[in-house]
Amino acid sequence: MNNQQPSLLSQAFDVLSSEAKDLFLGPSIPETFGVPTALEFVRDNVAKNVPLVIREATNDWPAVEKWNSKYFRDTLADKEVTVAITPNGYADGLARHDGQDYFVLPLETQMTMGEFLDSLDRKDPENILYIQRQNSNLTEDFQELWQDVLTERLSFAAEAFNKEPDAINFWMGDDRAVTSMHKDPYENIYCVISGYKDFVLIPPVDVHNVPRKRYPMGIYMQEDDGKMVIEPILDEIGHPRLIEWVSVDPLAPDLDRFPQYSRATAYEIRVNAGDILYLPALWYHHVRQSHKCVAINFWYDMEYDARYCFYKMMEKLCGYGGGATRRTFKFEEV
Numbered sequence: 001m002n003n004q005q006p007s008l009l010s011q012a013f014d015v016l017s018s019e020a021k022d023l024f025l026g027p028s029i030p031e032t033f034g035v036p037t038a039l040e041f042v043r044d045n046v047a048k049n050v051p052l053v054i055r056e057a058t059n060d061w062p063a064v065e066k067w068n069s070k071y072f073r074d075t076l077a078d079k080e081v082t083v084a085i086t087p088n089g090y091a092d093g094l095a096r097h098d099g100q101d102y103f104v105l106p107l108e109t110q111m112t113m114g115e116f117l118d119s120l121d122r123k124d125p126e127n128i129l130y131i132q133r134q135n136s137n138l139t140e141d142f143q144e145l146w147q148d149v150l151t152e153r154l155s156f157a158a159e160a161f162n163k164e165p166d167a168i169n170f171w172m173g174d175d176r177a178v179t180s181m182h183k184d185p186y187e188n189i190y191c192v193i194s195g196y197k198d199f200v201l202i203p204p205v206d207v208h209n210v211p212r213k214r215y216p217m218g219i220y221m222q223e224d225d226g227k228m229v230i231e232p233i234l235d236e237i238g239h240p241r242l243i244e245w246v247s248v249d250p251l252a253p254d255l256d257r258f259p260q261y262s263r264a265t266a267y268e269i270r271v272n273a274g275d276i277l278y279l280p281a282l283w284y285h286h287v288r289q290s291h292k293c294v295a296i297n298f299w300y301d302m303e304y305d306a307r308y309c310f311y312k313m314m315e316k317l318c319g320y321g322g323g324a325t326r327r328t329f330k331f332e333e334v
């Protein structure tokens with residue numbers, strides 16, 4: 001939020017976050033064993049925009065039993081895959097270039113699954129790899145794996161959202177790969193298949209405590225000697241393309257620059273193989289992982305209802321202009 005806000009507005013925002021925490025968010029992310037019914041899920045989580053960790057929900061999926069680097073090497077070694085490469089682990093994150101902060105997209109490159117796994121084994125210091133294409137790559141690029149996912153176990157979610165997912169994604173990468181803090185206009189059913197993921201989650205009622213700014217966009221390119229450099233992305237008239245993104249790194253928040261972040265309610269949760277995280281739409285999330293962690297997720301378009309309009313109004317009051325969602329640049333929409 002910019003510092004010019006009248007204090008009445010700041011106080012009103014603080015009332016919103018503290019009431020939300022006291023009345024329905026609670027001190028930690030709710031956890032359960034065994035999948036809920038669609039009714040329970042809608043009533044206790046979707047309708048309240050409250051996350052849920054469902055422990056050991058997919059332990060009997062063939063995917064959880066089989067998918068690991070050895071299995072992929074045995075069965076998919078020659079398969080061409082699209083891999084995001086960065087020098088610092090941040091695909092879609094902030095980095096310095098020419099004395100200023102840029103929002104930088106990864107270099108996307110094709111290689112075989114075998115080459116990808118070799119690189120993960122080597123842990124090249126300058127090349128941090130992540131399969132993180134969000135174009136429904138599980139069903140588009142990895143069809144041979146789909147049979148190992150028992151989607152009938154997710155019928156509680158399909159019934160609750162009452163629509164087909166817009167994307168079903170496959171994620172696998174290096175433990176140095178980080179997904180920087182952002183939010184999505186999706187209801188997210190996130191299933192960790194192998195290893196674990198560490199999430200930092202911040203509710204949308206804390207939007208005023210999560211600083212955002214417009215950044216010029218860039219993309220990593222590899223020079224002939226293999227060095228990764230940032231190349232600015234320009235619009236049709238040669239100006240840097242801009243995107244609004246979260247300014248703060250929850251792992252090392254700069255509270256001198258962003259003091260309001262100290263008031264944000266940041267929940268930390270580890271999601272293990274066999275667990276499902278329901279990550280409600282518009283929650284900020286920052287994600288890290290164990291080495292070679294494999295996950296899949298289902299993105300269901302959110303309902304553009306009164307709550308969406310309310311959060312849009314809050315963003316406006318904070319002086320934000322939208323953005324800070326992956327969809328902004330992946331799908332050119334928000």
Ligand SMILES: O=C(O)CCC(=O)C(=O)O
Pocket residue numbers: 171178179184188190197285287288295297
């Ligand atoms: O697993 C990750 O690295 C990021 C996941 C994410 O941002 C999402 O599912 O929306």
